[in-house]
Amino acid sequence: MGSQLLLILVIQCLLFLISFVSLSTSALCQNDQQLALLHFKQSFTIDPIDYCVRSSIYHNSYEGVQNSYPKTISWNSSIDCCLWDGVTCDESTGQVVELDLSCSQLLGTIDSNSTLFHLSHLQKLNLAGNRFDGSFISHKFGDFSYLTHLNLSSSRLSGCIPKGNQFNTFEKSSYEGNDGLRGYPMTKDCGNGVSSQPPTLEVLHQEDNVSILYGFTWKVVLLGYGYGTIFGMVMGSLMLLTRKPFWIIRIVEEEGYKIMRKGNRKRSKTPRSGRRRT
Structure with missing residues (x-):
């Protein structure tokens, strides 16, 4: 009888250790991924004017109003990056595979040197509803070879959309609200000698202002x-x-x-x- 109880206790201890190890392993973030995310966070400031909320109200959509908050504020090195808000890691490798920073009140620019492009295993990327004023969409977006879902809508990006196998599958909804973007699937073409220019001030603020001639019929x-x-x-x-x-x-x-x-x-x-x- 005593040996049976001892065997049961040993089995329970082993199960506990296995579950503990599996949990700790699944939450383990790669060091280079954590540094890349922290540098990406530091390249932006928090927008005091919640552009996502204003844009949502302008388009009569209140989804952005409910989900808008600065997600990167909770990011710090004392917590495993796989547990950060908006970050999802592969349970077996610890690589960041999903990044959802939609409506995070990010204000700044994204260039080709951004550490965002160090996250080479990304499968889902959502940066919608932020203010990347003056940013050209980098050709390095095309280097995300595993990317299956992309949302850059209403982020004030400009330039030519990268060409690639996965970019040919993304719909227009992935880029809506960026009047400075050109190329497929947008209506403006990058070819035939048409250069991509940054959006004018009038374009950037067209959603923030109502024309004084509105209703003049x-x-x-x-x-x-x-x-x-x-x-x-x-x-x-x-x-x-x-x-x-x-x-x-x-x-x-x-x-x-x-x-x-x-x-x-x-x-x-x-x-x-x-x-x-x-």
């Missing part, structure tokens, strides 16, 4: 003409009744008199018809 024009005609008729009647100003009344009377004289002259020149007296 032909109905308003017709309404203005109608009121103007009525106002003119009323004022004309008042002037004729009060005989003020006199110079207008005089002009009207003189023109009327001339018309009457011309009519009388025409009638006087017309021969009268009738029988002659014998």
Whole structure:
């Protein structure tokens, strides 16, 4: 009986050790991946104006309002990077395979030297709803050979979208809200000598401002003409009744008199018809 209890205790201890080792192994982040993420975090500041919330309200979508917060604030070296907000690692290798920093209030630029491109095992990348003002979309995005999901919408990127096997499969929704982007699947073409220029200030702020001419339609024009005609008729009647100003009344009377004289002259020149007296 005592030996059976001892065997049960030994088995439970072994199961506990196996589960502990598996958990610690699955949460183990590679050192180079952690450094790359920390450097990527340091290349941005937190946007005090939540661009994602404003953009969501502009497009009548409140998904961004609910999910918008600075995810990178919780990132620090004392915690395994696989446990960081927005980061998902491969359980067996510890490589970062998913990075979701959508609506994270990131403000800054992404260039070809960004440590983001050190995460070569990325399969899913979501950077939507941040402000990468003045950033050209780097050709190094095309180096993510394992990438199956991409979302760069409403991130104020510009330039030509990289060409590659996986980039040919991404839909237009992956890039929507970036008027400076060109190439497939966007409507603007990079070829035929058309150079990609950074978006103008007007383009960058078109979602933040409403045109002062919005709502100015032909109905308003017709309404203005109608009121103007009525106002003119009323004022004309008042002037004729009060005989003020006199110079207008005089002009009207003189023109009327001339018309009457011309009519009388025409009638006087017309021969009268009738029988002659014998």
